[in-house]
Amino acid sequence: MPARLACLSVPLFPLAARLRSEPDLKGEAVVVCEGNGNAARVLAATRPARKAGIEIGMTLPQSRAILPRLVARPRDPESERSAREALLEVADAFSPRVEDGGEGIVYIDLDGIPALARGESSQLSAVNCQLEPLVTRHSSLVTVEQQLGRELIIAAEKASLPARIGIASSKLSARIAASLAQSPTVVPSGEEASFLAPLPLARLAPALEIADTLERWGLATIGDLARLPEGEVASRLGEIGRVLHATARGIDPRPLEPRLPALSFSEGMDLEWPLLTLEPFLFVGNAALERLMRRLESQALACTRLEVTLKLDPDGCDARAIALPAPTRDVKTLLTLVRLELEARPPGSPLAGFTFAAHPDRPRRAQLALFGPPALSPDRLATTIARLASLLGADRVGSPRAVDGHRPERFALARYEPPPPPVFPPPGKTGRGLLAVRVLRPPVELEVIVKESGDRSVIAARSGELSGSSGSPRPASLKTRASDAVPHIDGAVRVAAGPWCMEEGWWSDSPDQRDYWDVELSDGALYRIYRDRRSTQWFADGIYD
Amino acid sequence: MRALQALALEQFLAGRGFAKKPNGMLLSGTGARLLRASDLPAAAASSGALAIHSPLDALLGFAGSKLVEIVGRRSTGRFSIAVAALASATGGGQDAALVDLGDALDPEAAEQTGVDLTRLLWVRPRKVKEALAAAEMLLATGFRLVVADMGLAPRGGRFVPDAAWVRLSRAVAAQESTLLLLTPYRMSGIAADAVVSASGGRPAWRGSARGPSLLAGLDARWTLEKLGRESPDRSAPLTLWCFPPPKQESFLDHPIPLRSRCDLPMADRPAALLAH
Numbered sequence: 011m012p013a014r015l016a017c018l019s020v021p022l023f024p025l026a027a028r029l030r031s032e033p034d035l036k037g038e039a040v041v042v043c044e045g046n047g048n049a050a051r052v053l054a055a056t057r058p059a060r061k062a063g064i065e066i067g068m069t070l071p072q073s074r075a076i077l078p079r080l081v082a083r084p085r086d087p088e089s090e091r092s093a094r095e096a097l098l099e100v101a102d103a104f105s106p107r108v109e110d111g112g113e114g115i116v117y118i119d120l121d122g123i124p125a126l127a128r129g130e131s132s133q134l135s136a137v138n139c140q141l142e143p144l145v146t147r148h149s150s151l152v153t154v155e156q157q158l159g160r161e162l163i164i165a166a167e168k169a170s171l172p173a174r175i176g177i178a179s180s181k182l183s184a185r186i187a188a189s190l191a192q193s194p195t196v197v198p199s200g201e202e203a204s205f206l207a208p209l210p211l212a213r214l215a216p217a218l219e220i221a222d223t224l225e226r227w228g229l230a231t232i233g234d235l236a237r238l239p240e241g242e243v244a245s246r247l248g249e250i251g252r253v254l255h256a257t258a259r260g261i262d263p264r265p266l267e268p269r270l271p272a273l274s275f276s277e278g279m280d281l282e283w284p285l286l287t288l289e290p291f292l293f294v295g296n297a298a299l300e301r302l303m304r305r306l307e308s309q310a311l312a313c314t315r316l317e318v319t320l321k322l323d324p325d326g327c328d329a330r331a332i333a334l335p336a337p338t339r340d341v342k343t344l345l346t347l348v349r350l351e352l353e354a355r356p357p358g359s360p361l362a363g364f365t366f367a368a369h370p371d372r373p374r375r376a377q378l379a380l381f382g383p384p385a386l387s388p389d390r391l392a393t394t395i396a397r398l399a400s401l402l403g404a405d406r407v408g409s410p411r412a413v414d415g416h417r418p419e420r421f422a423l424a425r426y427e428p429p430p431p432p433v434f435p436p437p438g439k440t441g442r443g444l445l446a447v448r449v450l451r452p453p454v455e456l457e458v459i460v461k462e463s464g465d466r467s468v469i470a471a472r473s474g475e476l477s478g479s480s481g482s483p484r485p486a487s488l489k490t491r492a493s494d495a496v497p498h499i500d501g502a503v504r505v506a507a508g509p510w511c512m513e514e515g516w517w518s519d520s521p522d523q524r525d526y527w528d529v530e531l532s533d534g535a536l537y538r539i540y541r542d543r544r545s546t547q548w549f550a551d552g553i554y555d
Numbered sequence: 556m557r558a559l560q561a562l563a564l565e566q567f568l569a570g571r572g573f574a575k576k577p578n579g580m581l582l583s584g585t586g587a588r589l590l591r592a593s594d595l596p597a598a599a600a601s602s603g604a605l606a607i608h609s610p611l612d613a614l615l616g617f618a619g620s621k622l623v624e625i626v627g628r629r630s631t632g633r634f635s636i637a638v639a640a641l642a643s644a645t646g647g648g649q650d651a652a653l654v655d656l657g658d659a660l661d662p663e664a665a666e667q668t669g670v671d672l673t674r675l676l677w678v679r680p681r682k683v684k685e686a687l688a689a690a691e692m693l694l695a696t697g698f699r700l701v702v703a704d705m706g707l708a709p710r711g712g713r714f715v716p717d718a719a720w721v722r723l724s725r726a727v728a729a730q731e732s733t734l735l736l737l738t739p740y741r742m743s744g745i746a747a748d749a750v751v752s753a754s755g756g757r758p759a760w761r762g763s764a765r766g767p768s769l770l771a772g773l774d775a776r777w778t779l780e781k782l783g784r785e786s787p788d789r790s791a792p793l794t795l796w797c798f799p800p801p802k803q804e805s806f807l808d809h810p811i812p813l814r815s816r817c818d819l820p821m822a823d824r825p826a827a828l829l830a831h
Contacts, residue, residue, distance in 0.1 A: 534758075
């Protein structure tokens with residue numbers, strides 16, 4: 011049995027790609043033009059425009075004369091490229107062997123797929139299949155292929171592309187079947203010639219001079235040509251005529267040429283008018299990101315890095331990359347990150363176009379344990395971290411890490427990638443009941459009155475002679491130096507314990523040398539304060555709580 | 556019949572020496588691993604309750620997901636209990652999150668307290684509104700424990716609408732999580748399932764009478780002001796130590812409360828404390 015092919019065809023592809031980028035124009039009288047100024051000619055028109063009398067090939071002024079409120083758009087290569095990729099991805103979801111047939115045309119190898127679908131749907135046993143009459147099997151295969159074609163149409167509509175399907179045993183027959191109004195059209199195997207016979211000869215798209223010759227011969231349909239002797243046609247029209255005759259008989263020797271899967275995903279469009287403000291761009295960008303994430307979702311992928319390329323007006327380009335803490339497909343998060351990035355570094359010129367390119371990665375997956383503690387969904391966790399990073403900044407979300415050193419205010423942040431939960435829950439244990447310290451970052455500068463051995467109170471920050479005598483003077487009262495400091499600290503010291511010396515980086519130009527004290531104030535609060543030996547300033551860097 | 560088959564299998568395996576394997580492991584290696592159901596460890600979180608710290612657990616005495624607000628001024632042990640809760644959760648293999656408005660966590664000290672830092676997500680918002688939004692996101696993600704520390708004195712905190720707290724409460728109930736809310740004053744209104752007020756923080760010192768040389772710990776009293784729709788007004792002492800004593804098991808349930816400096820005359824204080 012010959013291989014079965016499906017042709018996925020999007021009619022009026024430049025228009026369909028444009029409407030995919032600007033869905034608000036659906037239902038309007040829209041034309042896509044090629045060329046500049048008054049010389050621009052209509053390349054494709056929507057149904058309302060065609061009903062109003064606009065035809066392909068008209069100039070734009072002619073079209074506007076017929077329909078003054080006509081919406082005209084130039085061809086957008088970026089939109090067409092995105093639509094082409096999206097169409098290929100729809101096909102990829104059905105078969106691993108897919109050929110890019112050009113503008114809005116994709117061929118899909120259906121080898122094995124209908125049988126698989128039929129096996130899933132009908133659950134027919136092998137014995138029943140053998141006993142089944144040949145005609146019944148043949149009709150059931152056609153039914154399955156029609157169902158497959160309908161699913162392909164639905165999948166293409168989800169990608170915002172109105173597609174038609176033709177299924178046949180050769181590329182040509184499948185393409186012609188896809189160009190018919192009734193979709194999906196299934197040409198049973200071996201019936202290609204009879205399917206093509208009643209169709210007009212123009213469906214074979216012969217060369218102009220050949221078409222004139224055939225018209226002079228009085229041939230109107232493909233069947234008329236197929237009925238002529240092959241040798242006679244070849245002797246009069248040459249090799250082109252022989253190939254055309256074979257095509258008319260449904261013979262298409264061209265094999266399927268599968269393409270390699272795309273490694274990058276991108277969406278974008280050229281804007282009709284340059285955008286000056288951020289909000290309209292985000293509005294347009296939201297739709298592009300949604301399309302991009304749908305494409306990633308169809309491949310079970312997520313975005314791990316988003317590259318934003320802005321086409322500036324009148325010329326120039328601004329490219330930037332947004333690294334994500336974890337693969338995600340959350341459009342809201344990505345849009346927020348784009349907004350923050352553009353707010354932080356505005357492009358400086360109006361935007362004439364943009365492209366979002368997503369670096370795909372597999373979303374995090376984890377096996378849930380049956381008995382262990384519940385684990386977080388990796389996908390949801392990645393989305394949450396990305397949203398938190400966009401809300402607070404990437405440096406304010408992560409897993410804390412201790413830093414080698416003595417200064418308590420130091421810390422490091424690592425990416426939050428928790429290990430999988432244990433298979434069995436460890437025995438429950440409560441906290442150890444240790445007193446913790448709230449670290450004050452940055453340390454709060456204090457004005458400290460110290461009490462020397464002779465009960466003489468001295469403002470420590472103003473007494474340079476105390477810098478070397480760390481043992482005898484004890485803090486007697488504290489007060490934050492700035493009136494609006496947070497937290498505000500003010501009170502007499504009831505108990506003070508210390509000092510403990512801390513030295514770090516003695517080998518460097520600016521070593522840290524601190525004398526630490528634990529002090530209890532009159533209001534009962536416990537503070538950890540220190541005196542910087544170099545500057546003789548006092549600071550509070552922690553509250554026991 | 557099935558019981559008899561299981562018994563026969565058990566006897567057969569016992570005869571082959573499989574039962575002597577550690578943890579009751581019947582089969583091991585690269586294939587499947589079989590365990591007797593009776594050998595499975597008891598599920599610690601079967602009741603849904605999170606063990607935080609013995610006195611506080613006894614005080615709250617509830618099971619299930621709750622929004623617990625801990626109110627108190629400085630040096631009453633609020634942050635220590637939050638760190639203890641994080642240590643309990645992460646030590647048990649659960650992921651936990653800390654929304655730290657005051658940017659107050661010391662990772663090294665937390666690690667020494669028992670927090671598994673690899674399982675802790677540290678979020679450092681700048682505003683109360685950001686902190687609440689982050690807490691809601693984390694609860695919706697499925698974190699079983701979220702600690703939201705509102706810092707020492709959040710500016711504008713009084714103007715958080717009640718609806719925000721109700722949303723948080725519903726998120727807690729929907730995800731069967733626990734949200735520990737540390738506030739300097741009552742903020743969550745009626746949304747909290749339990750409100751605990753911490754008061755009377757009294758430091759304890761060790762050292763000579765003229766000048767104690769070491770902070771030993773903190774003694775506070777925690778009062779359950781609200782539990783559900785009731786006001787039980789139960790209270791319990793809470794003792795926090797600066798360093799673990801030699802035997803940690805006995806230290807957790809220390810029979811003798813640590814006496815604070817205020818309880819004793821100045822002259823007797825150091826000797827009495829050192830006697831512990």
